[in-house]
Amino acid sequence: MLKLKMFINGEWMDSLRGDKSHVVNPAIGKIMAEAPQGSREEAQMAINAARTAFDSGIWSDLPASERATYLFKIADKIEEKAAELSKLETENTGKPLKESEFDIADTVNCFRYYAGLVTKPNGQTYSVADPVQAMVIREPVGVCGLIAPWNFPLLTGAWKIAPALAAGNTLVFKPAEITPVTTYKLFEIMEEVGIPAGVANLVLGGGSTVGNEIAESQKVDLISFTGSTATGRSIMNSATGNIKNISLELGGKSPNIVFADADFETAIDYTLNGIFTNAGQVCNAGSRLLLEESIHDKFIARLVERAKKIQVGPGDDSSTEMGPLVSEGHLKKILEYIQIGLDEGATLACGGNRITSNGLENGYFFEPTIFVDTRPDMRIVQEEIFGPVLVVQKFKDEAEAIQLANDTSYGLAAGVFSQDGAKALRVIKKVRAGITYVNAYNLAYNEAPWGGYKQSGIGRGLGTFGLDTFTEVKQININLDVKPTEWFSN
Known part of the structure; x- marks a missing residue:
């Protein structure tokens, strides 16, 4: 039986209270793993670690090409371990092995896609009436709280983690309680490739405790959630405390x-x-x-x-x-x-x-x-x-x-x-x-935006839109004729 742990500020740890939960293989109804049940305290530790890491610039100040190198390494490691990860995904979710193999391959492609995208041109320049050079640049949002669903654990995790890291953010990730196994393995890989301590943190636990703490925290700048519309509505309400950025991919009846x-x-x-x-x-x-x-x-x-x-x-x-x-x-x-x-x-x-x-x-x-x-x-x-x-x-x-x-x-x-x-x-x-x-159905591509209208969510994941979600837009105006404006007479 697998013994999972949380990953906070570069260290593996159990629940501070010693609480644990069992992960069940749905094909046989038997326990396959044991996972620590984190509380608000562990969530706060992870948020503080991510906040400190972001404010230090240890990740956000790296050139985009260096962040991309890390993402390419993560993709390579996932590819190396594809057989193991596919087996674990099937054991944890119950889905056929061929579906899990497809999910793992798409996860690899997701990391590679954002590793390549982040080094491409971005921003805009404007010709304005004044002797001013006007431009727009994109900067990382900051600390991102990422909450993933149980149906595609590793893949939907990658849809959030890859663009968040590519853009220069730090993160706190909470997988679904019942399917945390392959996400745990992903964080092992991130440690293996040397992601700096505090940049990527994994907290296991319930939505009412860990999830709510992430959504409510004043130190979290963005919340990205995939799941039910009812839970998304609750997260949206919790996020109003500091008017944090929100990305919600919710239910459907398509x-x-x-x-x-x-x-x-x-x-x-x-x-x-x-x-x-x-x-x-x-x-x-x-x-x-x-x-x-x-x-x-x-x-x-x-x-x-x-x-x-x-x-x-x-x-x-x-x-x-x-x-x-x-x-x-x-x-x-x-x-x-x-x-x-x-x-x-x-x-x-x-x-x-x-x-x-x-x-x-x-x-x-x-x-x-x-x-x-x-x-x-x-x-x-x-x-x-x-x-x-x-x-x-x-x-x-x-x-x-x-x-x-x-x-x-x-x-x-x-x-x-x-x-x-x-x-x-x-x-x-x-x-x-x-x-x-x-004349088709059920297709998805890392290159194309993902999200819905009405109560199916807010914002888009994947593609260039997915990277934009994890950035802030900054306007910069540079005066090219440096002299007093003489707007006021005295």
Whole structure:
């Protein structure tokens, strides 16, 4: 069993109170690691270390090329340890090994992307009326509090840590309580490559203690959080104490719109990918399928046929296509939503049950599930379930498709399937979502911005936008004609 520790000011440590929690492998329901449970005290220690490190300039004063060298070294080390990290990610989250391998490779690319980006030109100059050289430069924000979710532990951690370090910030990182293992390994790597003490700090613990302390602290200049909208709202409120910068990537109930003229099998395939990858535990999951009426019955018949053939099992089995849910608590939540849907009058086209056969009785496995006969006012249509549960809605025409697509409080992602390019673009431009796809779904790139509209968050991660998030803009005006202004007469 792994024994995890926290990393504060360049030192590994246990909880000051001796509190510990167990990390469970969701495929077998057994403990795989022991983690210290930090409190507000450890969070304060980490924040103070990051504050001191930033104010000293030990990291922010380094040339961008030197910071980039560290990031390239981190990427190389992650690549060297890819097999170990992939195995641990699968053991901790339950996802199939091929998904974990993809996540680790993307983590490597993320660090390399920001290592390269930070040395590229930035800033602006302006020609103004006065004899003045006006310019804009970007500087690091300062101390960044980074809080990551449990569904993509290492990858979403990299999405925050890489640009934060590249920009010259120091940081305090809190992973999700139930999936801290690969993040712990990442901090081992950062120590190995020589990141200066205090620059990057890891605190393990609960959101109500460690998370709140990070969000409330007057010494933290920016908070970056990925998770539920409800928690994001709480963090946003806590961050008002010193009006800190906020970056929030929150929930989604994303529509996947399929028109009658779509390539049928392509739409089927991406629909399955959009909702059943990582057992539907994906913020941008295509959890609402909007079907044009004329193809509804045919599409659902084929979709159900394919969904029933998905191989559900432990992630370390090469035949597995969908792993378990991440925890027993999350399994209970999904089961509650199934009952809610049935009580509301929706019909299960397939799934809806925990899987306890074929040796899976100790894990948190769940059937790929599809609800039909839904209404827009149903909770299963409006609320983020965050599991392998697809709800299907019908539409008559383009206008109704757009209306239904926008009929939730979320606006993270959306997909359109049609072989009429003009129609697809018209619809995409009308859908209020930040991440959109045409004849595809569930794609993500380090080079492109990530984030949503409405209650799906504030700001953007990844791409140049992700680096901008971790910088402040400073205007500089240099007088080229140094003499009195004579504005006042005496």
